[in-house]
Amino acid sequence: MAEIEREAMEYDVVIVGAGPAGLSAAIRLKQLDADLQVVVLEKGSEVGAHILSGAVLDPCGLNAVIPDWKEKGAPLNVEVKEDNFYMLGEAGHVRIPNFPMPPLMNNHGNYIVSMGNVCRWMAEQAEEMGVEIFPGMACSELVYGDKGEVKGVVAGEFGKNPDGTPGPAYEPGMELHGKYVFLGEGVRGSLSKEVIAKFGLSDGKEPQKYGVGMKEIWEIDPAKHKEGTVTHTMGWPLGSNAGGGSFIYHLDNNQVYVGFVVHLNYKNPHLFPYMEFQRFKHHPVVAELLKGGKRVAYGARAITEGGWQSMPKLVAPGVALLGCSAGMVNVPRIKGNHNAMLSGKAAAEAAYEAIKAERSGDELAAYETDVRDGAIGKDLKMVRNVKPMWSKWGLTASLALGGLDMWTNNLLGFSFFGTLGHGKNDAEATEEASKHKPIDYPKPDGVLSFDRLTNVSFSMTNHEESQPCHLRLGNEDTPVRVNLPKFAEPAQRYCPAGVYEVVEKDGQPEFVINFQNCVHCKTCDIKDPSQNITWTTPQGGDGPNYPNM
Numbered sequence: 001m002a003e004i005e006r007e008a009m010e011y012d013v014v015i016v017g018a019g020p021a022g023l024s025a026a027i028r029l030k031q032l033d034a035d036l037q038v039v040v041l042e043k044g045s046e047v048g049a050h051i052l053s054g055a056v057l058d059p060c061g062l063n064a065v066i067p068d069w070k071e072k073g074a075p076l077n078v079e080v081k082e083d084n085f086y087m088l089g090e091a092g093h094v095r096i097p098n099f100p101m102p103p104l105m106n107n108h109g110n111y112i113v114s115m116g117n118v119c120r121w122m123a124e125q126a127e128e129m130g131v132e133i134f135p136g137m138a139c140s141e142l143v144y145g146d147k148g149e150v151k152g153v154v155a156g157e158f159g160k161n162p163d164g165t166p167g168p169a170y171e172p173g174m175e176l177h178g179k180y181v182f183l184g185e186g187v188r189g190s191l192s193k194e195v196i197a198k199f200g201l202s203d204g205k206e207p208q209k210y211g212v213g214m215k216e217i218w219e220i221d222p223a224k225h226k227e228g229t230v231t232h233t234m235g236w237p238l239g240s241n242a243g244g245g246s247f248i249y250h251l252d253n254n255q256v257y258v259g260f261v262v263h264l265n266y267k268n269p270h271l272f273p274y275m276e277f278q279r280f281k282h283h284p285v286v287a288e289l290l291k292g293g294k295r296v297a298y299g300a301r302a303i304t305e306g307g308w309q310s311m312p313k314l315v316a317p318g319v320a321l322l323g324c325s326a327g328m329v330n331v332p333r334i335k336g337n338h339n340a341m342l343s344g345k346a347a348a349e350a351a352y353e354a355i356k357a358e359r360s361g362d363e364l365a366a367y368e369t370d371v372r373d374g375a376i377g378k379d380l381k382m383v384r385n386v387k388p389m390w391s392k393w394g395l396t397a398s399l400a401l402g403g404l405d406m407w408t409n410n411l412l413g414f415s416f417f418g419t420l421g422h423g424k425n426d427a428e429a430t431e432e433a434s435k436h437k438p439i440d441y442p443k444p445d446g447v448l449s450f451d452r453l454t455n456v457s458f459s460m461t462n463h464e465e466s467q468p469c470h471l472r473l474g475n476e477d478t479p480v481r482v483n484l485p486k487f488a489e490p491a492q493r494y495c496p497a498g499v500y501e502v503v504e505k506d507g508q509p510e511f512v513i514n515f516q517n518c519v520h521c522k523t524c525d526i527k528d529p530s531q532n533i534t535w536t537t538p539q540g541g542d543g544p545n546y547p548n549m
């Protein structure tokens with residue numbers, strides 16, 4: 001194919017992703033210097049369309065970026081009033097009292113929000129300050145400068161044929177160049193993955209770890225709705241098969257976020273995270289709450305869980321990784337939005353100083369220092385052993401030891417355990433199917449539990465079918481030749497959107513990718529045991545269209 005010519009636009013800072021990290025960076029840059037040229041590019045059809053947090057928001061990040069958010073009408077309307085933690089058995093539950101929990105686990109002072117709506121509101125604030133925000137613009141490639149530095153991105157390429165050649169309505173997109181490029185793509189960002197590999201940013205770090213989070217919004221019987229109530233559960237149905245747990249957050253308007261996270265380091269390839277979630281809703285505690293209600297939305301997204309020891313180096317020439325592109329989730333709190341915002345602010349401050357000093361295209365070392373030595377580092381360091389303890393010793397031991405570790409870190413500033421490693425990455429953790437028993441999941445009843453494709457229709461996902469499949473296989477035959485006999489091809493189960501199927505064609509198994517269903521969770525890119533699937537950006541505007549997730 002002939003070299004594609006593209007127009008280029010010049011900015012001071014180019015920001016990929018209108019999540020809390022990217023938008024905080026844009027706002028902070030404009031606060032520091034209203035004349036800076038700042039652009040934010042977002043692959044969702046609108047800001048918020050691809051945002052899927054629980055979410056209980058710790059407002060410390062927003063306080064730092066927009067201290068007068070209350071006066072400005074930010075959609076933080078539901079303060080947490082009640083915090084419950086249950087250990088579930090198959091039919092019963094035990095409430096864990098709040099007093100042994102370290103203070104950092106307390107949700108009082110936090111807000112139950114639609115993070116999609118918070119991002120929509122932040123985008124309005126940014127635009128009022130002069131930030132250019134382009135939704136529907138997927139950044140598909142990085143642009144490198146003469147010295148190998150990242151100098152921009154390609155965004156807005158549309159209209160390719162399924163084989164990748166330009167179609168009749170082909171638009172090549174633009175190059176957007178910046179003195180600095182910020183990657184705020186969230187978990188397992190495709191450009192971030194390239195930058196991390198190219199510049200060796202994860203060298204010497206522990207592997208990044210992940211979970212897959214699935215979430216439904218329910219409208220429930222007003223008599224059962226308790227605005228401001230936060231409930232977390234562990235135990236059933238996962239038991240010893242996998243780490244993870246649920247969250248149930250009562251927001252306003254009789255709505256409840258019901259979500260379930262499965263740690264992706266599970267060994268048994270027969271495990272079916274989506275069906276674990278569906279089964280969970282039949283627990284008496286949950287079923288009673290949801291009975292008579294209706295599910296109004298569904299979505300899924302991976303979540304970073306590696307924490308402090310997995311965070312890559314954050315900067316390379318011309319580029320910085322923000323928020324969950326670098327994995328800034330505090331795992332026991334299931335919170336990353338506050339750190340995403342703080343990281344955006346810190347990156348903006350470092351870039352502002354650099355640009356003022358007429359620098360460009362170099363490493364923003366001040367950003368790295370701010371994250372590691374500041375509030376984000378403190379937040380992540382304190383809980384760094386919880387995830388490895390859970391992976392190594394299981395739920396019960398990790399609750400006791402992890403709790404102790406968080407207390408000693410909190411009160412004394414040290415850990416008896418030092419810093420524990422994670423060991424294998426999540427793909428390597430998958431064991432051969434022959435070592436494990438298949439799991440028998442009850443059929444969804446269509447009332448409390450739903451089949452995957454019905455639920456995907458509640459994510460309003462859409463992909464133009466005539467484009468190349470954005471889920472790229474390294475080797476076309478690996479799914480059937482390797483993954484099927486060895487791992488019972490787990491893509492059929494780990495994908496929460498039913499993208500992957502093994503069907504029979506002419507008496508032979510065939511691997512099918514229904515990329516139109518993809519909700520951009522990135523689980524396949526993470527969990528495929530052969531690491532043969534690469535998630536790339538489809539054309540802009542495609543993917544889910546979450547309402548108020």
Ligand SMILES: Cc1cc2nc3c(=O)[nH]c(=O)nc-3n(C[C@H](O)[C@H](O)[C@H](O)COP(=O)(O)OP(=O)(O)OC[C@H]3O[C@@H](n4cnc5c(N)ncnc54)[C@H](O)[C@@H]3O)c2cc1C
Nearest residue numbers: 017019020021043054055056139186213323324335336337
């Ligand atoms: C199920 C679940 C529950 C969670 N619950 C909570 C919670 O209760 N509280 C909390 O604080 N945190 C929670 N988190 C974590 C939180 O979602 C993340 O920490 C947070 O979203 C990170 O923000 P971010 O800006 O880095 O990335 P994101 O919020 O993921 O935003 C990234 C944006 O970049 C866009 N993008 C990505 N790649 C490209 C590209 N190449 N081109 C253009 N645009 C692109 C995406 O579409 C998206 O809009 C939860 C996560 C999950 C999965």
